[in-house]
Amino acid sequence: MKLRPGLLAAALVLAAGLSACGHPAIESGSPAAPPAARLDALNAADARVAEVSWTLARSNADLCPVNRFRTGWSLQSASQYGDALRPVAEARYGLEGDLPGILAAPAGSPAAAAGLAPGDLILAVEGRPLDRGDVGAASAYDGLDANTALLDAAAAGGGPLDLSVRRAGVVRRVVVQPVAACAYPTQIELTGSFRSHTDGRHIFISDRMVEAAAGPDQLAFILAHELAHAVLEHRTQPDVTGPRGAGNAALTLRRGLSLSAEADADRLGLYLLARAGFDPYQAVAFLPRYAEINPAARFPQANAGGVYESAPARRRALQPVLADIAARRADGRPLIP
Numbered sequence: 323m324k325l326r327p328g329l330l331a332a333a334l335v336l337a338a339g340l341s342a343c344g345h346p347a348i349e350s351g352s353p354a355a356p357p358a359a360r361l362d363a364l365n366a367a368d369a370r371v372a373e374v375s376w377t378l379a380r381s382n383a384d385l386c387p388v389n390r391f392r393t394g395w396s397l398q399s400a401s402q403y404g405d406a407l408r409p410v411a412e413a414r415y416g417l418e419g420d421l422p423g424i425l426a427a428p429a430g431s432p433a434a435a436a437g438l439a440p441g442d443l444i445l446a447v448e449g450r451p452l453d454r455g456d457v458g459a460a461s462a463y464d465g466l467d468a469n470t471a472l473l474d475a476a477a478a479g480g481g482p483l484d485l486s487v488r489r490a491g492v493v494r495r496v497v498v499q500p501v502a503a504c505a506y507p508t509q510i511e512l513t514g515s516f517r518s519h520t521d522g523r524h525i526f527i528s529d530r531m532v533e534a535a536a537g538p539d540q541l542a543f544i545l546a547h548e549l550a551h552a553v554l555e556h557r558t559q560p561d562v563t564g565p566r567g568a569g570n571a572a573l574t575l576r577r578g579l580s581l582s583a584e585a586d587a588d589r590l591g592l593y594l595l596a597r598a599g600f601d602p603y604q605a606v607a608f609l610p611r612y613a614e615i616n617p618a619a620r621f622p623q624a625n626a627g628g629v630y631e632s633a634p635a636r637r638r639a640l641q642p643v644l645a646d647i648a649a650r651r652a653d654g655r656p657l658i659p
């Protein structure tokens with residue numbers, strides 16, 4: 323996968339593959355915090371995001387323009403970490419070089435159904451050994467990317483994935499049955515700023531935005547808004563994002579999305595999260611909380627991600643949507659706008 327790092331603020335994104343939902347090698351958190359505590363914080367955020375992201379992707383597969391057979395797992399490798407965190411990650415998860423380890427296996431996902439869990443290391447797929455790469459390498463993603471691409475290719479046909487997996491030194495065979503889900507994997511960006519966005523192929527959420535969400539419903543508000551942009555194909559429509567084409571991506575990102583595109587993503591996002599079983603009322607409660615935490619959100623904003631109404635105005639605009647969702651539920655009508 324090529325992320326065109328120049329387009330991404332500070333290039334802090336982990337170049338992870340389609341299956342992955344990892345975090346960058348940049349070492350986050352207070353530099354004074356011990357590595358184990360920093361790794362814990364990263365992994366907790368990864369697990370939260372993986373769970374919500376998977377539930378949204380799976381539950382809305384029928385609405386997404388691009389689907390893939392996916393396992394729901396998030397992957398990591400020893401080599402993606404810098405020197406301080408790598409030994410801790412290796413010891414805790416049995417990671418080795420570029421080999422993909424399970425970072426998260428969300429409840430209800432094919433990965434979880436197959437019994438995969440953090441601490442499992444994937445050694446081979448369909449009898450083909452994965453490349454462990456240069457075991458001493460730090461902050462390197464290419465090897466994990468290549469292995470992830472092999473796993474994705476094996477899953478693409480929809481058939482069961484035959485894996486060789488090591489856990490606590492014991493190698494066993496694990497068969498995973500992928501299912502169709504929206505094709506946009508989610509990645510955490512360690513920017514320390516409030517931001518979430520999509521490039522039409524991935525969904526990105528900053529570490530601070532993950533912290534800002536009080537629970538799964540509020541995290542679903544943020545991620546479903548981005549999934550709605552992907553469903554509506556806002557990043558490829560000339561009228562909302564500028565001229566079509568990869569060559570114009572930088573322009574697109576600078577301009578952001580229009581006010582109406584953002585309002586549409588807010589609205590559709592609520593239906594998407596309701597379809598996935600999240601509580602729309604709890605989800606919308608993110609907006610007042612966000613305005614409390616981030617004073618800029620109390621006013622209309624224009625930034626690289628888009629042009630937004632103030633958080634209170636966004637909340638007001640969603641009241642009819644909440645009412646429509648409640649009415650549809652009461653009548654047993656489908657939750658489609």
Ligand SMILES: [Zn+2]
Nearest residue numbers: 547584587628
């Ligand atoms: Zn948006």
